[in-house]
Amino acid sequence: MGSLLLAAGLLVLGGAAALAAGRNARWASFFGAGGALLGACVGIIPAVAVLAGRPVQPLRLAWGLPIGAFSLALDPLSAFFVVPILGLCALAAVYGTEYLKPYAPRRPLGACWFFFDLLAASMLIVVVARDSVLFLIAWEVMALASYFLVTFEDEKESVRQAGWTYLVATHLGTVFLLLFFMLLAREGGSTSLSAVPVLSARLASVAFALALIGFGTKAGFIPMHVWLPEAHPAAPSHVSAVMSGVMIKTGIYGLMRALTMLGAPPVWWGWCLVGVGAVSGILGVLFALAQHDLKRLLAYHSVENIGIIALGLGVGMLGRAHGLPLVAMLGFGGALLHVLNHALFKGLLFLGAGSVLHGAGTRDMEHLGGLLKRMPWTGTCFLIGAAAICGLPPLNGFVSEFLIYLAAFCAVVQGQAFGGAIVIAALALIGGLALACFTKAFGVVFLGEPRGEKAAQAHECGVAMRLSMAVLAAGCLFVGLFGPLVLSWSDGPVGQLAGLPPADFPDSWQTALMPLCSVSAGAAVLLGLLLLAAALRAWLQRGREIGRGLTWGCGYAAPSARMQYTASSFAQPITGLFSFFLRTRERAVDPEGYFPGPASYATETPDVFREGLYRPAFEGALKTALRLRWLQHGRIQLYVLYIALTLLVLLVWRLGCS
Amino acid sequence: MIWALLGVPMVAGAAAFLIRPDGPRRLLLLAAALAHALLTAACWGGLPGPALGGYLELDAAGRLFLSLTSVLFLAAAVYAVGFLKSAGHTKEEEDAEGFLFDNAPEAVFTGCLLLFLGTMSLSALSQHFGLLWVGIEATTLVSAPLIHFHRQRRSLEATWKYLLICSVGIALALLGNFFLAVAARLHPDLLMTGRELAAHAAELDVTWLKAAFLLFLVGYGTKMGLAPLHTWLPDAHSEAPSVVSALLSGALLNCAFLALMRVNAVLCAAGLADFTGGLFMGFGLLSMAVAAAFIIGQTDFKRMLAYSSVEHMGVLAFGVGLGSAAPAALLHAVNHSLTKAMLFLTAGNLLAAARTKSVGEIRGLLRAVPFSGFLWLMGFLAITGSPPFGPFISELWILQGALSRHHGALAALYLALLGAVFVGMATIVLKMSHGEPSERLKAAPAEDDPWRLWPPALLAAAVLVLGLWVPRPLLNAVKEAAVVLGAR
Amino acid sequence: MQLSALHLPLALLGAPLLPGVINRVKAFFAGRTGPSVLQPYLDLLKLLQKGAVYSRTTTWVFRAGPIVALASTTAALTLLPLGGLPALLAFPGDLVFFAYVLALGRFFTVAAALDTGSAFEGMGASREVWFAALSEPALLLGLAAMARQTGKLSLTSLYAALGPTVLLEPGGPALLLVAAALLIIFLAENSRIPFDDPNTHLELTMIHEVMVLDHGGPDFGLIQYAAALKMWVLGALASGLLLPVRTGRPWLDLLAGLCGLFAVALFTGVVESVMARLRLTRVSQLLAAAAAFSVLALMLVRSAPAVSEVPRVLSARISLRTAP
């Protein structure tokens, strides 16, 4: 436990040093990244120890606040989240040292590094805190730190807008959490999260609803997701990676923690999560499909993956509620593993996108293309990430989705056909659409010919950025091949969530993982076949002449980059299919006349919920407020009249009866 | 001791009117503020005995508010020196119409400032309700010239409204005094102090007592700025010099609050806690709602701060109304005073830099005036109850109280209003802070006057500390005060 | 079980027969003699002997396309039971692995198409992912329906559990819906009429063919071969349900399985001869219909009497531990 505190201390210290270094970019980066690395290394050790089954003593320090206490504990669930948080933060820090260089002349990097380390530290505290007040403080510090990172480039109007949206959304989400935790505190008699209060069914449901909204806002469940596609693209890419990869997972952590505290779930909680998951997943990927800003697209995919996690949780809870331990285990296991996986591949993808931005200077896919030749490292890593996020074997995305599928199938054969069917259908549709989305993303950005000058002059990133991307890519492959190994470590949290007796839980968990071993075998077979096929092709081509030529344009001899399919046109069939919902705005200039002039076709898809739900609500509130302005009209006589009337009303109301 | 607490500022104030040269007068101001602070600090060693036959006595509650006043005044005095150096004799440009005006003579300003401290100390010290009334009315009268420091129309108008509305309100409180006396007529020789009355609460006439409370509520509520009696507040706070606004918001409102609490104590002793509690909660939530409605889309950042004061007075009233949350409310009073004073002092610096109060014309504070911009942003986060700052803790504590009394719906409403205020202020403050500096700020002078930078910075530090660690003595003091003020 | 080892070489050798049969049937309907059934083999041999020409635009992704396509289809093959023959690899949930392995192949085919930077191939790729996104739910839901009916979670045991009387069992008839869905998916995934016209000559109307315009020589050969394998794989899925002969005599069952496979080929040929290509906009409706069939079936089939093998093991082990 002490080492966790030490880790947090190191992080904060490094940040402070970076802040002190201020304008001196080199030292700021040194201290900032150094603190992050050191803290991560120190902090991961106890977490791994706990996962390996060596429990750590909880910590309780004196604390000078009228309410709450400073108490930390590292149970398997916390440990399972600590690992990706610290790991990704460390890699992002390494990446950042190079990524931030171009900004150095324009603005001091000290603050950026300070908030980055603060973000890491607060996330760490959030997942190990065992006291409501401490949790809330860390939670808000996390939000504020990330807010200042999001507004790093605040000279841009869009970034300021995004910052506002983010701050407001996260704060309003916290409001629900305040109620949630204070409710628990009242029932439990203390703000400690270790002493689990026994809630009446009604209160438990209220608490669950509060937690779902409060944590869901951070996690990015639709319709509370609106801040996410604004804030993540606005932040520097390594920060986007951390925010999307692990920060929003703290919302999932909170939800899981809440579930462990609220006792046995009624069925409707499970349905609720399944519904939320299906909606978030499908709409998330649809929105993503319609985006042409690479980072925005990735942000929407975070919504989608959060949806998948929710599906896992939901089916797990259905299993638990219906007394199907197998379904529960598989569902929760899948959700947990997907948390880790999403941290890996979404971190990788955002870092890749950052490298594209760094090398080609734009995020607009319509101006990119052909980068794989100029940025082989980035391109390859991005390809791995893309395949992983589509859930394709032999990569990690498949393993977690497989578990959730398996849970759903088990639910189907064990009599919960309806819930299982929803999950299967949602996952399948998400999978198909995600594949469409990432063939588009990868294909348009990295393949074909450059669509613009900037893309043509793109340059590959340096060692630091390559390194962190490569590590994440390797992680994707590793989990894909050795999923059972990773999951055998996560028996603790799964047991906590599934509410199974810890004593003999592990080996039933091992049994449940048997299919996964076969998956690994299958993945191995697949790899073998790949090598075989490659060898076959090489053998076939040996000694034959290999020509180079133009792309076959069906007889057209002078193809140009402008003839390629664009991102918009690639996605059009599907977005068109869902146009009733997406409300994609098209701007087309049709060719006219016998000698047609330039024609163009572009689309943009603003967030339906933002445009249709929140904007009207906020504008309505503003209108109402302005309509009340007349109260303060400046006429002193009427002000005095207010006083007289108030007195009169009070006297009549409170004394008139007596 | 008590006489010293009253005498130092009074005498110094009187003297300040007579001293011609600026230097010594400013020195006097600082010296008096420091002396007062030291005397107050001495009171923490042990409470001084009563004076004037029990009319004046410093109890735990009085000490809490007196210390608050004293600290804020010290900060304000330091700030005022810098303020007077820059604004003392030059003609200034009115920001709305842009004509030139000059300021009130510095002697008057300084003198009234010190007298203001004296009268506030009086209202913190007096146990006798009549004397309490005298003190609070006096604060109005001596602070009016302060609001009219800038000799121009808007501040004049604000002064007039402040004077008349508060005088009328407080006159009603005087009537409340008499009602109280009537309620206690069975004991003609009873000393009209909170303690005595509470001791004989059983023999008091309930109807008259209730009526008296309503009059006090309306009277002192006007001074405290509870909606819909708050109408003077935004005008006065926005037009007064920022240093005065800081004192008005941070110290003066608290005095009225203390007075109300003293009356409340009597009624609680008489078993009317639910009667007063309901009223307090009602006025509290109403004030928060009105404040929220006026903060959203506000175009003048000092008015925004003023309405935020209304909001927090509402929070205090809500907390007191809950009864069990009285300590939380008192702690929140401390947090609010420090934060709000810091914000107003910062606002003064921003005003000096941008020469406008209009939100629309201010962008990029963080780039143009980094130090003040940072304080401004931080103050916003603190005052809206974000961790890790003091107000968060006290507001959370109040929320806990509300839930523990099973006022679930009211708690939700309370949170909703806090959220609305946050959104409103965030929209304004973030617009002001980020981005490239706007025209008004292009030519902003460098922030080089330590007199005007240190006070807000130190207050900000205090607010941050209070968010992470509330010193044991303060916590005990708050709890004792709550007991003195009859919390259940 | 030595027979299950036989299935793989059988498929690898026999797959190209299916397109041959289809072409033959179409020729018959058109009143032509048509090419021999073995024509696809000859085409493959010819292609495999050629050299290759690569566009300057392309990268290694383009070259990886055919390889991954072939490998993934073969991997799917290892999971596929034919007739009574169990698959080489069978484990609970392998049907998910099956679907996603095919998706992997699709991913790289599409990527390879986009790598050429040709408008036509981009168009084809776009349509490919569009149809796939819709057919994937139909496939998995159909399999789920069968799983619910049989209570099994792996393709092998699932198809083994489909006895000849399966359609007569309670809930059995609903499986016909699944069969229909599987046939639609078979046509769509193999880009046959009514979804795509493999021997059209207008690139604008192609889907699969246009994606591989730029591939030549061995690469194209591998692609054609992989396509044939895919046809074999998906055909086996459908036929295994439609012709559930389980005599218990492996050879007989294998024969029945092969017959079913060629029956599906015949069916395809007939469809291609009597139907025209659908308008693209209608395609998605047809696929949605397939998904609807699957869902309907999933709701109609009676849930399995006994829980499937792995769940039984587990729930036994777990229940005796979690018994309060």
Add this chain to the structure above:
Amino acid sequence: MSFWVESLVILVVLSNLRVLGASRLSACIQTVAFQGALLGLLPVLANLDALTVRLLLQAGASTFLKAAVFPWLLGRALRQAGLQREVEPFVGFTASLAAGVLFLGAALWLGARLPQAGPEGLGRLVPTALFTIFVGLFVIVSRRQAVTQVLGYLILENGIYAFGMAFAEHQPLLVELGILLDVFMAVFVMGITLFHIHREFDHLDTDRLTALKD
């Protein structure tokens, strides 16, 4: 002696009505001064038999203030502003009188309902005090001129003072003097502010002081 009190009370009521009816500001000021004097004398008249130095002192002080100092202050403000009469108040003079009658009724009704708590003889004073309070508030609300509003404040103060007379006759001297001092200060500061207002705006019409609003 209750005769004295009775007649005095009636005079107070009349003075209130006159303020409501009068349009000439100087007249209003005189009336309020007169009212102040009456109320200043009240304690003396109320207990002629038991006169004490303190009583005399107190009465003298308040009479001096309300009858001499305040009128002088306000009169000066008037002269500077060159104001003659209250032009077009929000509520016309006739209407004001009508309202006054209503107030009187309300005051009597309320006074009758209040538990009799004062010493004998001063009972009639309660409705009068309430009436005066109502009138004071009404004048502030219904008039435009700042001067009139100060007058309204004074009337309000008088009413409250009368109430104090009626019930809490045993206010400690210190508090009495404090209150008097405050009232004096209030009017003094208001007078200064009036002076400034006139210098800045060249009028004392508070209805035109509406620059500060949202």
